[in-house]
Amino acid sequence: MLAGALAALLVAGGGLESATATPNAASVPSVAPNAPAIPSPAPNAQRFAAAPTPTVSGTPRAGLTLTATIGTWKPSIEPSSYLTSWSVGGTTLTRSVNSPTLLLTAGDVGKPVTFTVVSQLPGYERLVRTSAPTAAVSAGVSLVRPGTASVTGSGLVGQTLTAVAAGWIPDPIAFTYQWSVGGRAVAGAAAKTYTPTAADAAKRVTVSITGSYPGATPATRIAALTGSVTQLGSIAGTVYASAAPVRIVTNGSVALFTGDAGRYTEPLARTVLVNGTYSFAGLVPGEYTVRFTDESTGQQAFIGGGNTAGGSTAITVTSGRQTTRNYTFSATGSISGVLTLDGPPASPDDAFVVEATSSKGFDYAVAAADGTFTISGLPGGSYTLAVHTSNNRDQVSIYNTGVYTVGPNATPGRVPVAADRTTTGIAIVMKPAPVIAGVATLKDTGSPSPYTLIEVYSVGGASDGFVDSSQTETDGRFRAPLLEPGSYKLVARPPAGEGLAVTFIGGTSFETARVFTVKNGDTVGGVTVAIPTEAVLTGVIIAQDTELPIQSDITLVPEANALDILPTTVKSTDELGRFSADGLPAGRYTIRVHPVTGSYPEAVWGEGAPGGARVITLVAGRTTDIRVVALRLY
Known part of the structure; x- marks a missing residue:
């Protein structure tokens, strides 16, 4: 026994000097029934060059674990060449013998803990080293305080659900789980995750989460999946080119979109028609819409008759069911007209795009060189026309003033479209963007003020604020950026470090600055600004x-x-x-x-x-x- 062997060693000599050098060697622990015996010292034993006192780390609290480190001996000692034991309150423990860790229990509360190392390296002196005592062991927590418990996952058959526990005290908590479906525990479902099966469809899934901590009363929380387990659904149907006579679309395709898709939303999936039929399987229950294309005619339509997702009718997919939606193409109409310019010639790189928009449909056409255009494939309805310019060199066009509507006065005009008819005679007149031009000079000398920013601010509208800026030329001249019709104020901001002040054109502050109200085709020239010194x-x-x-x-x-x-x-x-x-x-x-x-x-x-x-x-x-x-x- 370790305690008895220690006492015998101290009396017999043979390495006594080294043994009694231990800081607490005088406090010999009481005898433990299974403490390791200390072998007798060998004659002429060699001395250790280094035999450090072990250290104990960790918090001395019931339910937690302490860890001992023997340090670096010279020569080194391996586990086979030393014995260890733990003592609590001066009594050697029967547990954790020859173990570097000790799990503290409620019986250890109020007592300090030490760790003892006894060397038995052949040919070397037998030494005993005992750590400094820890603080008295404190009581552990009496019960686990639960935090939150939840279930994450889609709830679809075949997709994993995960139990999540957060904020439980103390730390670390050991968790166990039990999943239930429809109010009954699932045999063997005791992991953190669970994968619903087809038999679970339409049933409620819960998980019982129990948190445990050594020496404390466990706590349990129940978490539930939001909603019930669902199965994937599908959409299928037949697409007809006409109802009388009945004729299916033999060369076509179908695209699937989410129910909230916009004009430029990419489809979730595409498929080709087979004998006029289509099918989309494996769909999460929810709202969808589909777009049909007759490749023979180029006609496109969404469920509901429009040619845009926004004008379509939603298709509801439910758990484990197929939703059938057939579609028959209807005749469409078109709009044709001519676009003319009330101003200088446009750049050869400019293209004028005429757009037709209604609650059911949208399409566009690029005006030809002579200004004519035709927009085809429009479902019946009332349309608004708008024009914008595009430029393949990313240059700004003098006619690129945003959106234009029918007529020279930019008044919204409704254009009726009927099936199998072309609405003709539409005339669109484009005017160039308004221009504000002038010159910036230095107030003291009258010389040009080059490289001065002319900032444009919109006022009196729904969104007042900075619009754009341009820089004066070396002669001080400037042209404000191409503007939308509206009201503006200009601010001249000279380059930093030149001793010149920010100047409000036509006033001494932004509030008193001149207001420029312009419309398409306007040119406001001769604007001057004299920039003072700072x-x-x-x-x-x-x-x-x-x-x-x-x-x-x-x-x-x-x-x-x-x-x-x-x-x-x-x-x-x-x-x-x-x-x-x-x-x-x-x-x-x-x-x-x-x-x-x-x-x-x-x-x-x-x-x-x-x-x-x-x-x-x-x-x-x-x-x-x-x-x-x-x-x-x-």
Whole structure:
């Protein structure tokens, strides 16, 4: 027995010096029934060059595991050449003998734990090394506190469901599972996952999740699949070219879409007609639509008669069932007309695309060189025509002003379409996009202001804000980007670092800037803007109580700054409390002070004072110097 052998070893000598060098060698543990015996020391035994004290890691709490490390002996000792044991409260344990780990139990609570190593390397002295005692073992948790329990997965037959437990305390929790279908436990379904079978269709699936922790009362939660188990369904049917006489489509195809498909949605699947029939199998229950194509005529139609997904009728696929939808093509109509330009010739690269749109149908045609166009294959209904340009070189056309409707006044016009008929005589007049042009000069010299951005902002509409920008040429001339009909304001923004200020064309602020209201075909020329030099603001931040400079950050906020066109300027003072801000447009500003030293609050200069917040008026080409007083907090 280890304890008895230790005592005998201490009395007999033979390596006593090394044995008694153990920090707690005087505390000999009591005898355990199955503790390893210590062999007698060999005569003339060699000494170890290194025999470290073992260490114990882990939290001494009931239900948790401690781990011991023997350290690096020299020469090294293998498990076959040493014995180990654990002691709790000075008593050697009968469990975990010759094991580096110890699972703490409720009986260990309130007692410290040590780990002992006894060497038995042949030819070497027999040494005993015992770790420093741990803190007293604390009580473990009395019960498991459950978190959330859920089931993830589609619920389709043949597709895996997964039980998910999260937020359970303490950690780590050991989980067990039991799946049930229709209220009955499934034999052998005790894993984290379960795959429903065909026999489970239309039944409710639940899983019982039990969390366990050593020494604690387990907890159980029931989680359920949302809805019941479903089976895949299918859509099938026959496609007819005509009803009288009855004639199937012999050369055709069918495309499957989701029920919420848009005009440009890609199909989920395609199939060809076989003797006029089609079928899509393996479909998740839900809403779908299908598009039929008669390859012989080129005619296309969705379920419901329209030629767009948005005008189709949804097909509902249910669990484990086939939904049958037959379709018979109806006669279609067409629209033809001529498109003319009320303006300069278009670029040879421009193509004018005429689109016809109704609640049931959509199609388009590209106008020929002489302006004629015909849009075919339209289901019967009332259509709106619109025109846009496309360009195979990605260049902007002077006629690319968005969407145009029938007539020279851009008034929406409805065009009726009837089966087997062509609606003719449609005349569309295109006008060029409105143009705003002018020149930017320097106010001080009158010379051109090259490379200045002319920013365009829409106003008075549903979506006010920045539209586009163009840059002035070397002679200062500019043309605003091609515009939609509407109202706009222009802002000139010179290149940074040239000492020039942002300028509002036709005003001193965005609010007072000139409004340009334009329509297709308009040209507003002769616009001029004189760009002034920038304003400069300098100053010093002074403490109210000491009248000495303090360090601070400052923020200059333009008083009138619609659409945040003017930048908010942030500067920092130097160690003498001084600051300088250049590149500022003329106008009115407030200053927010952010002191970085002393007990001074962040505040807008003058806010709360009898006169209210101080407003600074900056003048183009001038330097304004101010003295800002920072109020003390207390």
